[in-house]
Amino acid sequence: MADKTFAEINAKIQAGKAVVVTADELVQLVAEKGVGPAAKEVDVVTTGTFGPMCSSGAYFNFGHSAPRIKFHRVWLNGVPAATGFAAVDAFMGATALPDDDPLNTNHPGDFRYGGGHVIEDFVAGKSVRLKVLGYGTDCYPRRELETTVNLDDLNEAVLFNPRNAYQNYACAVNTGPRTLYTYMGVLKPGLGNAHFSTSGQLSPLLKDPYFRTIGLGTRIFLGGGIGYVVWNGTQHFPAIPALPEGAPPVPSGGTLAVLGDLKQMSPKWLRGTSMLGYGATLTVGIGIPIPILNEEICYYASRPDSELYAPIIDYAEAYPNRKPGNLGQVSYAALKSGAITLDEKEVPTAPVSSYHKAREISAILKQWLLEGKFLLGEPVQLLPGPDAGIKPKSLEIRGSGRRNG
Amino acid sequence: MAPNKIVLRFPASIADKPIIFHLVKDYDLMINILKAHINPHKEGTMVLEVEGVRAEDGLAFLRDQGVGVQPLTEEIVWNEERCTHCGACTAICPTRALYVERPAMLVHFDSEACVVCQLCVRACPMRAMEVRF
């Protein structure tokens, strides 16, 4: 079969003739008809994910007050935003916490309100308290300001998430003797439960593991609005590790940097989130269309939960101390079944990202494509894939304890 | 003394011991078991109505045995609007009152099975589980 092009598929979308299926549906279709016929028939497959994504945030331009003030310190509903780029711009990170949050002093802390919640409040149309401190300059004389703002008041409000849509993620367990409170949820001692966090066969980057279609300019569903892939995410490690003969390949960790107009988005798909004992974050809805340009792309996009594996990581020892190794691999089919066997013990499994909502996102994106109101964005450059040879770097602690010597 | 509703939590080490029986035999209490559940990890939870003059002594005995004792004055409400069906509560809930319907991966709340242990209230990242007094 000759490769299809983005332009050909977009022409079909505009004519209302494109064949669009969700990744769930493609799994089914390929199981029935085989990869070749499915690749011919289908033009676009839609994916989805809806989970906590800590490396998220939004930047805002608030406009100028009279007299003017240069933002030195900024709080939105008591949560500090980052400044340091011009006078009235600020960035609210999803995991930012109020200065007076008790944190983990009474472990595990609740983290009821943080940056992710501020972003949710903005998209819900609520008024947000803005507090600013300046230091006074000849051109920006004001030193203090308190007011309320809402999304419509702002010049720009842009969701900009430096690392989202993790390709694959650990299945988190706890072999230790006490309950752990992590960004993967509450992990009970003695392998009491196992938590996982991708949508498996619906998960965007598991469906294009070689980055054959996703790159700068890929148009996506982001937080209920339209967004774009603008770069690879931070900690983009797309390598597929070599495993023993016969073992399933496990894509490790490609990631995306994504951006979109916050004013289009909805609190249904951007949710402030509180991880007990860990912190606040933002749950983000992302859907990515994968054009079926050829059979190979169709093959990878159609891999089912039973062929997609996650590494099992112990959060009692290995993870916090950055020790290598894992307790094996487990398929998403097994994880979704509700229990896995580890150490001859039945361990209940639970997701921390919503498969139900991921499926809804893939269906909405499919609808947008079928209605012809969403066209594919052809990347101006694809992202580095497994063959780019990217190796993770870690932070070495140098020269500690020598200063006073 | 009016009957008193309490929630008991039994660690796995004692879940198979005949403890409740002593409330009747040694403390002369009238008891009514409203809900009882043992999970696959052998941890037990029970909602119990206790009536009798020596109720406080009976509860002190339970605590001595390592049983968690809490008054049942609250109920748990599932705010379905806020729930994203993430599932993060389902392996935490000791009685499977919060459970996943497969293969749709939809989360449901069965208030009949809930023993108001409140573990989900703080563990739910969306704050969808609420205590009502």
Ligand code: SF4
């Ligand atoms: S943890 Fe909360 S949001 Fe997630 S399924 Fe349970 S009740 Fe719903």
Ligand code: SF4
């Ligand atoms: S309070 Fe929550 S965790 Fe406890 S039994 Fe009820 S639903 Fe389950």
